[in-house]
Amino acid sequence: MATRIVVTFEEQTGVTTTSDDFIVSPQREVTAVARLVSGSPTTGARVQVTLDEVEKINAGTAVWVNSPLGNRTASGAEKVLRPVTGVRLSVTDGTWTLQVRQG
Numbered sequence: 566m567a568t569r570i571v572v573t574f575e576e577q578t579g580v581t582t583t584s585d586d587f588i589v590s591p592q593r594e595v596t597a598v599a600r601l602v603s604g605s606p607t608t609g610a611r612v613q614v615t616l617d618e619v620e621k622i623n624a625g626t627a628v629w630v631n632s633p634l635g636n637r638t639a640s641g642a643e644k645v646l647r648p649v650t651g652v653r654l655s656v657t658d659g660t661w662t663l664q665v666r667q668g
Contacts, residue, residue: 568623571595571665577654578602580610580661584654586622591648593667597632598642604659609638615651622651629653 567585569575577584579602589595597612612634617627629651634643636657645652654663 566625571667573668574664574666576662576664578662580654580656580663581659582656584656584663586627587652587663587665588619588622589645589649589652589665589667591616591650594647595645595649595652595665595667596642597645597652597654598640598662598664598666599637599654600640600662600664601638602660602662606638606657606659608657609636609659610654610656610661611636612643612645613653613655614645614649616649617651619650627651629655631655
C-alpha cells in the first residue's frame with residue numbers, strides 16, 4: 566500500500582477497498598472527508614486512524630482503528646482527534662474519494 570505525506574491537503578479518488586495511508590502531523594488538527602462517488606452502499610466506508618510511528622506506517626505494520634463515527638453510507642467529514650499519525654479509508658462497498666486536510 567502506498568503512503569502519502571499530508572502537508573496541508575491530499576486526495577485519493579476511486580477508492581474501492583482500502584485507500585493509501587495518509588501520514589499526518591500529530592500536533593496539527595486533521596479533517597477527513599469521505600465522499601461517495603458512485604454506488605448505493607449498504608455498509609459503505611469508514612475512516613481509520615493510527616497512533617503508530619511513521620516507520621510502522623511505511624512498513625505496513627501499523628495498527629489501524631476505526632473512527633468512533635463508524636461506517637458511513639453517504640458523504641461526510643469528521644475532525645480527527647489528535648495525536649494521530651495516520652489516516653486512511655476502508656471501503657466495503659461503493660466508490661469513494663478520501664480528502665485529508667490538516668491545519
